[in-house]
Amino acid sequence: GAVVSQHPSRVICKSGTSVKIECRSLDFQATTMFWYRQFPKKSLMLMATSNEGSKATYEQGVEKDKFLINHASLTLSTLTVTSAHPEDSSFYICSAREVLVKEQFFGPGTRLTVL
């Protein structure tokens, strides 16, 4: 089956630093990747949609300069949280979708803690 990995699984950083999270589709080419944020015991909130080779489309209320998304290849997308603050602490989940397939395959998530 389709597998999506995320790295790192957990990261703790100091306030003001930047953190990069990688999302990889391991056995398929992902033309579209999605980044979600999830607060404890809450639902997933879509942050942005990225298509390979083009700029990401951000959802309303998500700062594109704060959350930099790069989808440079068909198997890799990265999310960089710039100048992280404690309120950025959350569970970040990516998903990937293959062309013509309706199903999204989700990564295991990255727990970000900003001190």
Add this chain to the structure above:
Amino acid sequence: SQQGEEDPQALSIQEGENATMNCSYKTSINNLQWYRQNSGRGLVHLILIRSNEREKHSGRLRVTLDTSKKSSSLLITASRAADTASYFCATDEGIVSGGSNYKLTFGKGTLLTVNP
């Protein structure tokens, strides 16, 4: 905005019982999907039901869709302790299914606890 709204928010049952979770949505959809999430983990796709389908089965899972009421239900039969997880519905409301504006909108989820 949140499209899907699951109810109940939390459900606790004994092993062997059936669990039913409901999801309501507000706009027209192309399909509706159910996902499972274990605590602190990623999502696992369970089942997809298209807007022109009324019922679908997969193992111990049964999903129904009523587009006139804009609602869906997920039934897990003969539950097991390992079924303990959060369950989310997600709607694909893109104008063109799978098109460039495709995205999933998730509900708030139902936390299912199956007691051994």
